[in-house]
Amino acid sequence: MSTTPTLKRIHHVAYRCRDAKETVDWYRRVLGMDYVTAFSEDKVPSTGEDDPYMHVFLDCGGGNVLAFFELPQQPDMGKDPNTPAWVQHLAFEVDDLNALLAAKAHIEAQGIEVLGPTYHGIFRSIYFFDPNGHRLELACNIGTPDQYAELRALAPTMLEEWSRTKRAPRHAAWLHEDPAERGEA
Template sequence: MINIKQIHHVAYRCNDAKETVEFYKHYLNMDFLVAIAEDKVPSTKEPDPYMHLFLDAGNGNILAFFELPNSPGMSRDLNTPEWVQHIAFEVEGRDALLAAKEELESKGLDVLGVTNHGIIHSIYFFDPNGHRLELTYRSGTPEQMKQLAEVAPLMLEEWDQTKKAPKHAAWLHDEEFS
């Protein structure tokens, strides 16, 4: 039986390895852990030079990037809205989120939010590769999380049948709740 311990790393493509490391160090205070570069892909043996970067995303989580200089320029999936694919990082609480927003804006980044999602509060911005980033803190109560866990299977089944948003957790974004 498979027993996942945690995500070891999540890898994305970047336009420029050095620029990407500098962004994550400067804006998110991530440590640059490891660089691996090869002329061939180890798993497939394809000749395709790359630089593979690993950054410390806290608590043993690693964010990785590949720069692929011989591949066509990168772009995002144009059939997927830019708000869908994103990387979310958790901060300690509301004060930490507000301080992060202020710091990012003072360094020249456009930041969207704070957005109240009922059980989390988030801000959003983009890295130099066009990847959407989210900083968030948890604000949900144990009771709210229990309620959401209970309705999750019902919501999934209803979605599967109708492809319309089930209303079991609509309270998360109700104006009264926000």
């Protein structure tokens, strides 16, 4: 008999990068992440393959770690041509709307194009790309406890409807009505 594991948190999320040093420098400068450690091997410990790599780790705050692999002997990085660029992304949380707007100004001052803030009902977010082409999002929560409770209660119904129809269920219409567009926020 097996038991479901008890997860504590995400230990780290790993992506590929073109240049480990450039990536570490960018994440430190643009997002203020702390570079905490690195591993570098000529053979992959899990498979034994001869494939030199540099594996760098950045602290995102709250015990969350973002890691990157530089793989100099592998073909250039690519992306899934069947997945739109906006789908695969990393999202980080900031404290509030003021922090989001300050982050946007800081990132734009680095010469990086930023999209947003975009309204998502219970959060607002901005979007931009790192030097490896990975899409990043910074988000601040704006929902009320009642809104989060409503969405949690609706989640099973929405998933079932989506599964049947492959069309967006509109059970929480307020999610799609930006109060700022009505002059309310």
